[in-house]
Amino acid sequence: MRKPFAITNRAWMLAACLLLGASVPSWAEEPLPVVVTIPVLKDWAEQVGGAHVRVLSLISGLESEHSYSPKPSDLIALRKARLLLQVGIGLEVWVASLVKNSGNAGLLVVTTSEGIELIQGGEAHAGTRQAHDDRHPSGNPHVWLDPDNAKVMIRHLADAFSLVDPAHAAEYRRNEAAYVRQIEQLQAELTERFRQVPERRIIVHHPAWPYFARRFGLTIAGEIVTQAGAEPSAHHIQELIAEIRKDRIRVVVSEPQLNQKIPEVLARETGVRVVVLTPLSGGLPGTATYLEMLGYNGRQLAHALAQP
Secondary structure (H helix, E strand, O other), rough: OOOOOOHHHHHHHHHHHHHOOOOOOOOHHOOEEEEEOOHHHHHHHHHHHHHHHHEEEEEOOOOOOOOOOOOHHHHHHHOOOOOOOOOOOOOOOOOHHHHHOOOOOOOOOEEOOOOOOOOOOOOHOOOOOOOOOOOOOOOOHHHHHHHHHHHHHHHHHHHHHHHHHHHHHHHHHHHHHHHHHHHHHHHHHHHHHHEEEEEEEEEOOOOOHHHHHHHOOOOEEOOOOOOOOOOHHHHHHHHHHHHHHHHHEEEOOOOOOOHHHHHHHHHHHHEEEEEEEEOOOOOOOOOOOOOHHHHHHHHHHHHHHHHH
16 A cells, blocks of 8 residues: 655654654744745645745646646745645656755655546546547646645645644644635535536537546546647547537536637537636636635536527
C-alpha cells in the first residue's frame, strides 16, 4: 500500500524534536511556507491553514496545468518552502525536475490524489470518437472537479499540516470539517439542479470533465481533443458535427485555457451552445475560489442544458 504522501527525512526529524522536547527550527514558529501547483490547492491550503500558512501557487489559473513552463521565481519559492502540494497522477510533469533543482532537502512533497478511485483511459467515454489517444497512463488527473474527491485531497492536506505543525493540528481539523460542510452544501445544490435536467449529454474540448460528469450524472458524448494544446483533424471535426446533429447534443464545454476556434466552428455549423467553464479556479471572473469555481461550472452548465 502506498503512503498518502511522500515524507522527507527532515519532516520526521521535526516530529522527533517535538516529541522529545528538543528545540524547534525557527521556521516552525512562523507561518508555514507552502507552495502548490494549481490554484485549487492554494485555496484549500488557506481554508485549512488560515493564518498559520503562507501559500504560493505556481500556476495562476490562466495557464494550462499540462504545459506550464516553470519560471526562475518558482525555483526560488521552492527553496524556501516547507511543503509542496501537488495533485499527482502525471498532471504536473514539470514538478519533479523543479523539486530536484531546488536542492531543498527538507521539502515535504504531498500528493493529494492518493487513495482516489481514478478514471482510467477512456472508460468514462465508451463509444466516443477521439482525435488523439494521449491520456495519462496512470489515469485521468482532473480529480478535484468531483467534490467527493476534493474532500479526500483536503484530508491529505490537513494531515500534512498537522504533521509539520502539530501545535495547531486541532485547529486544522476544525477548519477542514467546516470547509467540507460548505462543499457538501454546494454539492447538494448542484446535484438537485442537474437532477431537474433531462438531457445531460455534452461534447467537451478536452478530457478535464469525466469526474465532474460522473458525480453529477452527465454523459460525455465526444471530445474535441484528448490532449490540451493539440489540434483535431478535419475528419474528426466532421465526425463531431455529424454526432451533434444526429444525437441533438445541445452543449459543447470549452475552457478559457484552450483555443476557442474549434468550439466556435461546431457552434456555427450545428447551432450547438458553447459554454466556457474552467477546471482551474481563477480561470474566469468570479471563480477565484474552489467553491466559486464549482458553483459557476455547475450552474452555468445546468442552465445551458435546460435551454430548449
